[in-house]
Amino acid sequence: MAAWKRSTRPPYCHRIDAAGCIVAPGLVDLGAEFREPGREEDETIQSGGAAAVAGGYTSVLCLANTDPPIDTPAGVELVRRIAQASAGPRLHVVACVSEGRRGEQMAQLGLLAEAGAVAFSDSPRPTGNSALIKSALDYCRMFDIPIFDRPVDPDLVNRGVMHEGCVSLVLGLAGLPTEAEDLAVARDVRLAEATGGRLHVGPVSTMGSVDLIRRVKSRGIRVTASVCPQNLWQTDEMLRSFDSRFKVHPPLRSARHVEMLCQAVADGTIDAIQSGHMPRSREKKMNDFDQAPFGASTLETSLAVVSTRLVHSGLMSWSTAIERMSTAPATIAGIEGGSLAIGSPADVTIIDPDEVWTVNAEAFLSNCQSSPHDGEQVRGRVIYTIVNGEVRYTRRPALEHLAIAGN
Amino acid sequence: MATSEPAATDTASLTFPPTWNRRHLLDLESLSAAEITTLLDTADKLKTLTDGCRRKISLLGGRTLANLFFENSTRTRNSFSLAAKRLGADTVEFSSAGSSVSKGETFVDTAKTIQAMGVDWVVTRHSTPGTPHLLARELECSVLSAGDGAHEHPTQGLLDMLTIRQHRGSIAGLTVALVGDIAHSRTARSNMWGLRKLGAHVIVCGPATLVSPRWTELGFEVAHSLDEILGRCDVLNLLRIQFERFQSRPFPSVHEYANRYAMNGQRMRRCKSDILIMAPGPINRGVEITPEVADGPHSVILEQVTNGIAVRMAALWLLAGAEQGTNRNHE
Numbered sequence: 181m182a183a184w185k186r187s188t189r190p191p192y193c194h195r196i197d198a199a200g201c202i203v204a205p206g207l208v209d210l211g212a213e214f215r216e217p218g219r220e221e222d223e224t225i226q227s228g229g230a231a232a233v234a235g236g237y238t239s240v241l242c243l244a245n246t247d248p249p250i251d252t253p254a255g256v257e258l259v260r261r262i263a264q265a266s267a268g269p270r271l272h273v274v275a276c277v278s279e280g281r282r283g284e285q286m287a288q289l290g291l292l293a294e295a296g297a298v299a300f301s302d303s304p305r306p307t308g309n310s311a312l313i314k315s316a317l318d319y320c321r322m323f324d325i326p327i328f329d330r331p332v333d334p335d336l337v338n339r340g341v342m343h344e345g346c347v348s349l350v351l352g353l354a355g356l357p358t359e360a361e362d363l364a365v366a367r368d369v370r371l372a373e374a375t376g377g378r379l380h381v382g383p384v385s386t387m388g389s390v391d392l393i394r395r396v397k398s399r400g401i402r403v404t405a406s407v408c409p410q411n412l413w414q415t416d417e418m419l420r421s422f423d424s425r426f427k428v429h430p431p432l433r434s435a436r437h438v439e440m441l442c443q444a445v446a447d448g449t450i451d452a453i454q455s456g457h458m459p460r461s462r463e464k465k466m467n468d469f470d471q472a473p474f475g476a477s478t479l480e481t482s483l484a485v486v487s488t489r490l491v492h493s494g495l496m497s498w499s500t501a502i503e504r505m506s507t508a509p510a511t512i513a514g515i516e517g518g519s520l521a522i523g524s525p526a527d528v529t530i531i532d533p534d535e536v537w538t539v540n541a542e543a544f545l546s547n548c549q550s551s552p553h554d555g556e557q558v559r560g561r562v563i564y565t566i567v568n569g570e571v572r573y574t575r576r577p578a579l580e581h582l583a584i585a586g587n
Numbered sequence: 588m589a590t591s592e593p594a595a596t597d598t599a600s601l602t603f604p605p606t607w608n609r610r611h612l613l614d615l616e617s618l619s620a621a622e623i624t625t626l627l628d629t630a631d632k633l634k635t636l637t638d639g640c641r642r643k644i645s646l647l648g649g650r651t652l653a654n655l656f657f658e659n660s661t662r663t664r665n666s667f668s669l670a671a672k673r674l675g676a677d678t679v680e681f682s683s684a685g686s687s688v689s690k691g692e693t694f695v696d697t698a699k700t701i702q703a704m705g706v707d708w709v710v711t712r713h714s715t716p717g718t719p720h721l722l723a724r725e726l727e728c729s730v731l732s733a734g735d736g737a738h739e740h741p742t743q744g745l746l747d748m749l750t751i752r753q754h755r756g757s758i759a760g761l762t763v764a765l766v767g768d769i770a771h772s773r774t775a776r777s778n779m780w781g782l783r784k785l786g787a788h789v790i791v792c793g794p795a796t797l798v799s800p801r802w803t804e805l806g807f808e809v810a811h812s813l814d815e816i817l818g819r820c821d822v823l824n825l826l827r828i829q830f831e832r833f834q835s836r837p838f839p840s841v842h843e844y845a846n847r848y849a850m851n852g853q854r855m856r857r858c859k860s861d862i863l864i865m866a867p868g869p870i871n872r873g874v875e876i877t878p879e880v881a882d883g884p885h886s887v888i889l890e891q892v893t894n895g896i897a898v899r900m901a902a903l904w905l906l907a908g909a910e911q912g913t914n915r916n917h918e
Binding site: 338350353420463468 | 602713715717719720735736737738773799801802805885
């Protein structure tokens with residue numbers, strides 16, 4: 181990022197008219213699945229990257245639930261190389277915390293850190309083994325790298341496919357009880373306190389999680405948390421359609437939880453909003469509700485959902501929204517970005533805050549076109565995504581960024 | 588026994604209800620009281636026209652019903668087949684054992700393949716809730732649910748209500764208790780919605796692990812002691828304990844369950860004198876119900892089976908009729 185006076189401007193720069201728009205530091209996603217290598221039917225680094233920049237993301241942390249899982253330095257290197265060849269966002273790797281994502285032994289965390297992994301997680305698989313997560317938190321103090329845990333107690337989730345409550349009772353679908361998340365958060369934050377390791381829990385979805393996180397933060401314990409946009413908007417009532425596009429993880433909860441989560445993001449108890457992008461192929465999602473996998477394509481709608489649900493509703497300002505989607509995630513991941521200060525990387529997202537549009541999942545650039553927001557009207561849209569000074573995505577005709585002749 | 592010659596009974600006495608416009612029967616929660624009453628009235632008429640569901644009339648000749656069952660069933664499947672045959676329709680059977688489903692074909696693909704064979708109704712049973720709704724979105728033909736997981740079993744709910752109505756004339760004002768494994772019971776849910784819409788007071792009774800307190804939030808009475816509610820009930824519907832669906836045992840032993848919830852001769856003596864004893868079957872004799880009660884004078888279990896054919900005939904006829912006026916012509 182640099183600034184010039186009119187007189188010293190380089191001879192061939194491009195002009196972008198951002199009148200009426202929000203010029204923000206590029207969005208940073210704390211965890212999207214790009215599924216390459218091995219699960220390319222769901223997403224590739226190319227298609228996921230295209231979806232990310234269309235959603236305003238300039239940096240993405242991609243998760244290790246690939247096949248094979250990214251649990252070796254060579255795996256990290258492979259993903260970084262493929263990413264460099266595609267014109268998407270900056271890609272950072274969240275490597276496995278356990279060998280083979282089996283949740284038994286620690287992966288080679290030191291070597292993975294040297295290879296460039298910025299965080300460790302078996303997500304979306306929860307780390308069920310308390311001894312493992314304790315060791316990992318302890319061990320990673322040496323590298324100052326965070327452990328990301330998706331908080332779920334495996335014994336309590338059973339065969340659950342949706343939020344456990346009145347709606348699941350009526351529909352006869354097996355429930356995911358809120359206490360399955362609460363217990364895992366309680367365990368995680370206690371282990372973070374005991375070890376002094378860096379813990380990030382997320383995405384979270386329950387009032388109980390918010391309560392626990394608020395309490396440990398007030399005691400000064402170094403814990404951060406994130407939430408997904410769909411959990412800030414939609415409730416389990418959507419499941420009444422039995423449509424598998426609403427089978428997302430964390431599950432859509434009841435209205436009380438949604439309200440509490442929104443407040444927690446507004447007041448900073450929850451530090452960051454992450455896309456929760458979990459692409460699954462149409463063939464997989466087309467199955468019956470129990471068989472269809474959890475997952476949804478969310479990179480291209482996250483900003484619009486936050487804008488519609490949190491900003492235009494008056495819950496938070498644009499600067500807070502950008503902090504939650506850019507600055508805070510960059511800090512949590514310990515990566516560059518999340519700032520427009522001179523000297524920081526030229527990663528910029530330009531947003532038209534008032535464009536009203538209707539989500540059309542079939543037009544997604546992601547390979548996965550299953551969206552819980554398909555058909556919803558939203559307000560606020562990404563119009564430019566600039567990565568390292570280069571326009572990687574725009575909705576404006578090319579004519580608008582004509583070179584300016586002379587000075 | 589069915590006669591091979593379709594009788595020329597005066598089916599003219601049967602007029603299609605002008606207000607009926609549903610193409611699918613997926614659950615009872617979404618039906619209105621008027622629609623449920625139409626189904627029950629039609630079932631009564633068709634039962635009479637077929638001499639108690641035993642004779643064949645050619646009301647729906649040339650049409651085809653496909654049974655698409657992904658879970659074991661003998662009663663419901665045969666009941667649907669018989670209902671179709673009594674009305675002169677053909678049936679085709681499909682079960683998941685040995686089918687393409689085991690070869691990785693999705694549920695929807697399988698249903699579309701069956702539909703392409705030219706069927707008018709798909710009757711489906713599946714262990715996953717919402718599968719009939721998924722099929723209704725994806726298929727052109729009528730879809731009838733024969734049970735979807737723990738969600739609903741609409742024709743079972745209808746046949747239970749028809750049986751009660753035949754004995755009591757009306758459902759409004761009655762107190763009906765559903766006893767047993769409410770958590771896993773689709774029969775319970777269909778009865779709960781249907782009975783409430785027709786004005787009954789519904790009690791769900793069973794161990795706390797199988798009867799959620801959340802039912803109270805939804806307006807149903809929750810009871811954990813059968814003995815405490817026994818004297819107030821007009822109807823007891825004894826649901827089967829679905830041992831096969833448990834991950835961890837929801838009560839300490841069958842003996843303890845039977846001790847608190849089995850309907851036996853001793854409990855019968857504390858009931859109203861005109862109580863109706865129902866069970867959706869198959870029953871675990873000695874668990875939910877003792878043989879003396881199952882075979883006793885208050886039991887209407889076998890009438891329920893006959894009425895099952897009646898409500899399924901009604902559903903098939905009404906759903907087929909709702910398609911008239913579109914460009915589908917089967918004559």
